[in-house]
Amino acid sequence: MSKFSYFPADVDGIGAIASAVFCASEEQGKNLELGDLEIVTSEFSGGKIFASSCGPKGVLTLISDPDINIGLIRLILKRSGDELKEILDEFLSDIPDTLDSGLDLSDLDELTPD
Secondary structure (H helix, E strand, O other), rough: OOHHHOOOOOHHHHHHHHHHHHHHHHHHHHOOEEEOOOOOEEEEEEEEEEEEEOOOOOOEEEEEEEOHHHHHHHHHHHHHHHHHHHHHHHHHHHOOOHHHHOOOOHHHHHHOOO
């Protein structure tokens, strides 16, 4: 068990920050022409945070104790990321890229008083 199993965490906040860190690192790598980003690792005295891509629309985040086997985590993230990518691709394929409200904004001109 991990201490992270017992204490509530702001999952949405952690996910948003992990995604932002991953995207910033990804952009940095693109600017330096280093290739595709695989894993971002943040090491703290009390634990580690790993973020890995699971396709163009997802970042898988894992929080661990400080003494975790990093090689095992890399393997888990790779396998799980590939599986999640397939699931996300299928799930998100039904969502249109752009949302069209069907409104013609020129109709608003008719609503304004003279």
